[in-house]
Amino acid sequence: MPSAPKHKAVFLDRDGVINVFPGDGKFVLHYNEFIFMPQVAENLARLRAAGFLLVLVTNQSGVGRGLMKLEALHEIHDRMQDLLAASKLDGIYYCPHHPDERCRCRKPSPWMIERAAEDLQIDCARSFLVGDSGRDIEMGRAAGLRTALCRENLPPSIEAMEPRYRPEKLFKALAPAVDWILAESR
């Protein structure tokens, strides 16, 4: 049987990319605390229109730390999907574990990306990751994705970063990162 054609995808971190980063050591514990970054739905729509699947990959150790129940995390994601409407994500992968559990899914492990690639028939070589932390980039690189670091306070240069955290590109916001992905995938 011939294998199905594979999709291209953009993998997105959640806190700091889709919604406002709640701060180091802080967690979004309830959907009332979930605040979208500017123009997220519009930018996701541009990627979808170009044929990309949209996949969320997020560490949510607030669950493993006992700060929130898994049901609360699911409520946050259900609400996020409702509000994204036509820009709804095609897949949501999360690690709920405490860092000390040494699970296989927690970033920077590429496990969540590998699962999504299998579930959704994704070709990682034609796919991208957008994240706001070195750990995101390390995961994306390990999975063979092209990577963009996206956050307001960027390091002065890629060379100034620890080698394993170095992305292909730096952007101050999601919109220019999406511009780059669209230009590169033409």
Ligand SMILES: [Mg+2]
């Ligand atoms: Mg983040």
Ligand SMILES: [Zn+2]
């Ligand atoms: Zn995990």
